[in-house]
Amino acid sequence: MANARLAHQAHVEVFSSDRWRALQQQGAAPQRPLWASTGVKSSDYPDTLYVSGLIASGTVNTMPEKTLKAYADHGTLSTPIEQTYDDAAQVIQAVTGAGVDLDDVFTTIEEEGIQKFVDSWNDLTESVRAELQDKAR
Structure with missing residues (x-):
């Protein structure tokens, strides 16, 4: 999740740059991040974990039908992804600090x-x- 959130941060940075705006004025269309396979594989986690944690404007999510139905039934909006970047960076630092x-x-x-x-x-x-x-x- 932390990696995806930092990928989103990089996406936002690229598509808010002066270089991007110049390309957009010439007709370029932005690429949207794709969150693929966001079904939860472990029953230890909420079945909507990755969907709730990665909701962001301008993204695509290819969740399995089971996850879609679970989110429709009991999913919730979580903290806006833009407010998770610092925590995500700390998670990545902790993981690399542990030798991964x-x-x-x-x-x-x-x-x-x-x-x-x-x-x-x-x-x-x-x-x-x-x-x-x-x-x-």
């Missing part, structure tokens, strides 16, 4: 996440291909 190599952790998570998207895309295209072949027979 966050560059390695983030690289591993990114590579695994990309592979999951690739696998999902391949599964989808294969199922479409199979369906089209069945219809062509």
Whole structure:
């Protein structure tokens, strides 16, 4: 969560810069941060933890249906993400101070996440291909 919040802070900084405003005047559109796979995997945490903690204007959230229904049922707005940046930085400092190599952790998570998207895309295209072949027979 802390990493995502700091990523949002970086996003806000980039898209409020003079450089961005110049690009925007030439027709550029902002990219929106994507919070992917925000379902909670552990029953030790509230089932809406990542949705509530990452609500921010101009973001996209690809939460599973179960999480969407849970948030609709009992989700709450939490502290605005802009007010969490300092706490998030402290969490990251504490984790690195404990000896965790966050560059390695983030690289591993990114590579695994990309592979999951690739696998999902391949599964989808294969199922479409199979369906089209069945219809062509």
